[in-house]
Amino acid sequence: MSDNISNIAAAYENGLPGWQFNPDTMDELMADGKAIPFADAAPHLAGVGKGKLALLWQSREKYDPGAFGQECQTTGDCTSHGSRNAREVTRCVEIHITGEPEVFYRRSATEPTYGARGHSGQGMDPAKAARFEVDYGFLFRQEYPFADLSTYNAKVGIGWGRSGVPDAVKDECARHNVGKWVTPTSADEVKDLLYSGYALHSGQNFGVKTVSDDRGIAIPSKPWMHDMATVGYDDTREVYPVGVFLICNSWGRWNHQPKVWPADRYGPWPVGSFWVAEDVYEHYFVGSRSIFAYADIKGVPQKRLPDYGNLQTILG
DSSP states (O other): HHHHHHHHHHHTTTTTOOOOOOHHHHHHHHHHSSSSEEHHHHGGGGGTTTEEETTTHHHHHHTTTTTSSOOOOSSSSSSHHHHHHHHHHHHHHHHHHHTTTGOOOOOOHHHHHHTTSSSSSOOHHHHHHHHHHHHHHBBBBBSSSSSSSSSEEEEEHHHHHHOOOHHHHHEEEEOOOOOOEEOOOSSSHHHHHHHHTOOOOEEEEEEEEEEEETTTEEEEEEEEEEEEEEEEESOOOOSSOOOOEEEEOOOOOSSSSOOOHHHHHHHHHTTTTEEHHHHHIIIITTTTSOEEEEEOSSOOOOOOOOOOOHHHHHHH
């Protein structure tokens, strides 16, 4: 583990408020229709994911190989990383199922979202991130007249947090609008969203150890006030004895691959990820209320996902 990864992990273990939740901000977001409850946005998806699996991270691996282990956080900007990772996974699924790989273009950036946090300190309320990305949008990893975003540079987002995101940045972001966010209220609704092609991110006060238990499931440890993306699930009970959700962290290679990880079923392990048991996920991740599924602007259709039983279909 590099010094930078050790430092950021230690900062969260010592109470860095990377995830900041304000119930009033969340209520305002919902009242303004920037985020929509699952029951209102996608009642037609209810029950489609139960007992199944969706390995959405494989689509991102297809178009941006190794991305999950890259761009390790250097400050408390986890909300922008969690949001970007959910957005990238959903975007890659959309490209994958339409057969238009040229649409991927390149990885998207974290800095504009983090710049919209509204203060000069570390950490961000995910509801503010959701509002910025619906009102404006996102940018890519490239050089712009107002900033070089071709490589991750937390100092850019830090600076914009103090002064506000420049109008030129907002105008460019508006060319890549998010559309809407959907908020689930149960683990079953999360399964329905994932099975329909929508990745999520959430903020919660929850942490895990660097090694899994013998079942391959994460062991809870000292909590982190942290935002992370949910990029897949397996509810079949064919590998694990309980339903599990795959959580993508943004600290690089900070942990070890789960002790149970059948590569013939899941493909290569996404670096930094870990499985969380369904009851734990529902309590901490969904229960925080600070959870969002990235959806497209034309409603919430159920996407025709790739065949997760055939890795050649996914990664070939």
